[in-house]
Amino acid sequence: MMTFRRKVAPDIARDLVAARKLMGVDPNATETTVTYGSAPTANNEIAILTRSIMEIIIEMASQIDVPDEHVAEGRTYATLPQVGSGPGQVPPFSRVHTGKEKPAYAFAAIRNRGHWYWIDDRDRLSKIHFTFLMVLFSLTETGTPPQAPLITVPVN
DSSP states (O other), X not given: OEEOOSSOOHHHHXXXXXXXXXXXXXXXXXXXXXXXSSSOSSTTEEEEOOOOHHHHHHHHHTTSOOOHHHHHTTSSOOOOTTBSSSTTOBOXXXXXXXXXXXXXXXXXXXXXXXXXXXXXXXXXXXXXXXXHHXXXXXXXXXSOOOOOOOOOOOOO
């Protein structure tokens, strides 16, 4: 649910009406429902077609700094050339480093096939993005949580 302030200055009120019109909702609405989908089903609804968790993971994986030897061995694809910190490059969503030595300052780290992969503990933006992804994972969990084992103790 998205709400719009009711009591605002006249210039802000005009901007809010224009924003509602641009989003295709009733210009006088004070509340708007936000739903998943490609098209709204009512004049007080905003439909957003988002990426799936799998698509987000694939996008992030394409931006990881991977060892050249793993690419040469066919274990993974090379990091996209447009991703990086050089001129004309786009910074990755979360900067995941790689190296043979255990990182000294890691927020999260894992060792795989003789290499360490980590998010630097001093990289606040990457930590925020990684944490947000973990929250998304928890929101997508379905089903009932596992139950603790039941133990019956006979009493005489």
